[in-house]
Amino acid sequence: MSSATIASLTIAYxxxxxxxxxxxxxxxxxxxxxxxxxxxxxxxxxQSSCAFYLTIMSILNIVQLITGLLSRILISGFDIDLTRSSLFYCKVRTFIFQIAAC
Incomplete structure (x- = not known):
């Protein structure tokens, strides 16, 4: 692929x-x-044990949206990469995203 095609695909992404x-x-x-x-x-x-499970899953889905999608939007869309400036955030982000995905 030519560099112009790659650049246009990157902008589209x-x-x-x-x-x-x-x-x-x-x-x-x-x-x-x-x-x-x-x-x-x-x-x-x-009073339902099933509702307790759904509550925990809703909380984990919120955490997964914040750690996964918000950081992806900041990195890809606005070129703000917090993982480059903080080693702690880099390691914790991956860990929390994986735990919330289970």
């Missing part, structure tokens, strides 16, 4: 990450927060 990633991030965070709120506030859900 950055635009897709910004245009698709930000709405997915915000809608996912809002949906996860609503899930946690509903599962913790209603008495019917507080």
């Amino acid at each position: 950055e635009k897709v990450v910004i245009c698709m990633g930000i709405p997915i991030l915000f809608l996912g965070l809002i949906g996860g927060i609503f899930n946690v709120f509903v599962f913790l506030s209603l008495r019917t859900f507080r």
Whole structure:
């Protein structure tokens, strides 16, 4: 591939990450927060062991969105790479993302 093709694909990738990633991030965070709120506030859900599992999964999904998608948006879309400036964040980000994905 020529360098012009690679450059145009890189620009297209950055635009897709910004245009698709930000709405997915915000809608996912809002949906996860609503899930946690509903599962913790209603008495019917507080008494069910299945609702406890769903609450924990909603919290883990929020963590996964923040550690995975937010950092990907910052790295690919806005060229802000926090993993280069902080060794601790670099190691913890991968660990938390993997734990939340289980």
